Amino acid sequence: MEFWGYKRKEGRAGLRNHVLILPTCACGSESARIVASQVRGAVNIVFNTGCSDVAANTAMSQKVLTGFACNPNVYGVVIIGLGCETVPHLELKAKIQKMTSKPVVSFGIQDEGGTLKTIEKAVRAAREMAAEAALQQKELCDISNLLLGIECGGSDATSGIASNPAVGELSDLLVDLGASTIMSESIEWIGAEHVLAKRAATPHIHNQIIQICKDYEAHLLAAGQDCRAGQPTPGNKAGGLSTLDEKSLGCIRKGGTRPIVEVLEQAERPSCQGAIVMDTAGYDISSVTSMVAGGCNAVIFTTGRGTPTGNAIVPVIKVTGNERTYQKMEDNIDVDVSAIVRGEKTFKECGKDMLQVI
Amino acid sequence: MKINGLLMDDQDNVVTCVAEIRKGDQVVYLKDGKEETLEAKEDIPFCHKIALVDLPQDGEVVKYGELLGKTRETIEKGHWVSDRNIFSVPRDYELEFVKE
Numbered sequence: 001m002e003f004w005g006y007k008r009k010e011g012r013a014g015l016r017n018h019v020l021i022l023p024t025c026a027c028g029s030e031s032a033r034i035v036a037s038q039v040r041g042a043v044n045i046v047f048n049t050g051c052s053d054v055a056a057n058t059a060m061s062q063k064v065l066t067g068f069a070c071n072p073n074v075y076g077v078v079i080i081g082l083g084c085e086t087v088p089h090l091e092l093k094a095k096i097q098k099m100t101s102k103p104v105v106s107f108g109i110q111d112e113g114g115t116l117k118t119i120e121k122a123v124r125a126a127r128e129m130a131a132e133a134a135l136q137q138k139e140l141c142d143i144s145n146l147l148l149g150i151e152c153g154g155s156d157a158t159s160g161i162a163s164n165p166a167v168g169e170l171s172d173l174l175v176d177l178g179a180s181t182i183m184s185e186s187i188e189w190i191g192a193e194h195v196l197a198k199r200a201a202t203p204h205i206h207n208q209i210i211q212i213c214k215d216y217e218a219h220l221l222a223a224g225q226d227c228r229a230g231q232p233t234p235g236n237k238a239g240g241l242s243t244l245d246e247k248s249l250g251c252i253r254k255g256g257t258r259p260i261v262e263v264l265e266q267a268e269r270p271s272c273q274g275a276i277v278m279d280t281a282g283y284d285i286s287s288v289t290s291m292v293a294g295g296c297n298a299v300i301f302t303t304g305r306g307t308p309t310g311n312a313i314v315p316v317i318k319v320t321g322n323e324r325t326y327q328k329m330e331d332n333i334d335v336d337v338s339a340i341v342r343g344e345k346t347f348k349e350c351g352k353d354m355l356q357v358i
Numbered sequence: 359m360k361i362n363g364l365l366m367d368d369q370d371n372v373v374t375c376v377a378e379i380r381k382g383d384q385v386v387y388l389k390d391g392k393e394e395t396l397e398a399k400e401d402i403p404f405c406h407k408i409a410l411v412d413l414p415q416d417g418e419v420v421k422y423g424e425l426l427g428k429t430r431e432t433i434e435k436g437h438w439v440s441d442r443n444i445f446s447v448p449r450d451y452e453l454e455f456v457k458e
Contacts, residue, residue, distance in 0.1 A: 157374050243445065249424050250422075
């Protein structure tokens with residue numbers, strides 16, 4: 001199986017060919033947004049920190065920023081920094097250039113003499129880059145280039161019954177064809193971690209999955225918090241999910257049934273092909289961010305109650321098994337699998353249908 | 359009759375209602391390919407669970423063949439099972455590790 005994509009010198013092919021306007025800190029975020037709004041083919045991300053942060057947070061945000069730059073859907077990068085951020089823009093540029101041969105340019109607001117001058121220069125640079133990007137032709141790429149992030153948000157009881165099993169079937173089909181998938185949100189493994197761990201390809205991976213859940217609960221406990229207080233969310237409860245365990249048992253079904261070949265840290269790039277899991281926050285926006293930084297070139301997203309979550313860098317395909325939600329939020333949702341709930345279709349049939357959507 | 363409940367696993371002691379259920383309605387679900395019915399003793403909202411059997415206080419609630427949590431109080435057959443009357447039980451991770 002093949003798809004039309006943008007081949008890259010290193011790594012997977014892209015499904016998109018964006019020029020990414022990348023701020024190094026919160027001070028550059030608004031300028032980045034303005035630059036992207038002026039250039040067809042450019043997208044920006046919002047970065048709300050980058051200054052006065054503890055070392056571990058800085059390391060993680062650098063991993064995410066460089067991960068975005070290296071994402072296969074990005075043609076080139078225009079960095080907008082301030083000048084006195086924790087990791088200066090020229091340093092971030094050098095880091096990215098070590099990881100990829102893509103075009104990268106960078107501007108510092110203090111050096112350029114303010115935001116207006118920076119925006120003007122960055123817009124010109126981004127337009128030039130977007131013009132180069134527009135000359136790149138799509139080519140047929142093998143399905144092994146696809147790294148699909150699997151996400152859920154705004155879950156209700158239809159998620160575990162319909163959309164998650166259907167997406168799980170899709171993941172199995174893709175993995176069998178040679179593509180790779182990543183499921184994340186480790187807090188939503190708790191209560192079902194013993195079921196998920198059964199899919200581990202090795203005893204080591206089995207224990208990694210259990211350890212992540214154990215460490216997460218211990219981490220929260222050390223701060224005097226309980227993971228069962230915020231989960232399920234009020235919306236989940238109203239949607240019939242009574243405990244974290246019930247939510248998790250439904251959640252993990254979206255990852256399918258194939259052996260788990262690798263366990264990744266947040267925003268880490270996979271080193272093997274197949275069904276993969278990533279240890280991320282149980283908050284869909286943060287989790288999608290982590291998977292995109294890890295190199296996912298598309299995301300499939302199941303919902304029960306409906307969510308508008310998208311991403312600047314990758315297409316996010318929304319699936320629901322709740323027919324009321326589909327009718328109410330049709331503009332935000334791509335695939336309706338409520339036929340499973342009505343007993344008209346099986347989750348396997350719906351999973352197969354979605355292969356064409358991908 | 360139209361199916362308005364889903365039994366996810368034969369071990370389960372709750373059924374998920376996939377329609378708005380009124381007190382006195384029949385909840386119809388499939389078990390081993392055969393239709394079974396259960397009378398609702400109270401209103402059950404869309405997507406919520408109904409008890410298939412009498413559940414004692416501190417009894418296990420099972421869906422997907424797995425433990426969802428335990429009951430805070432006795433929940434009689436045909437009654438609504440939700441976050442108000444069940445709770446999540448902390449995990450015992452040490453028992454789940456395997457030998458590498």
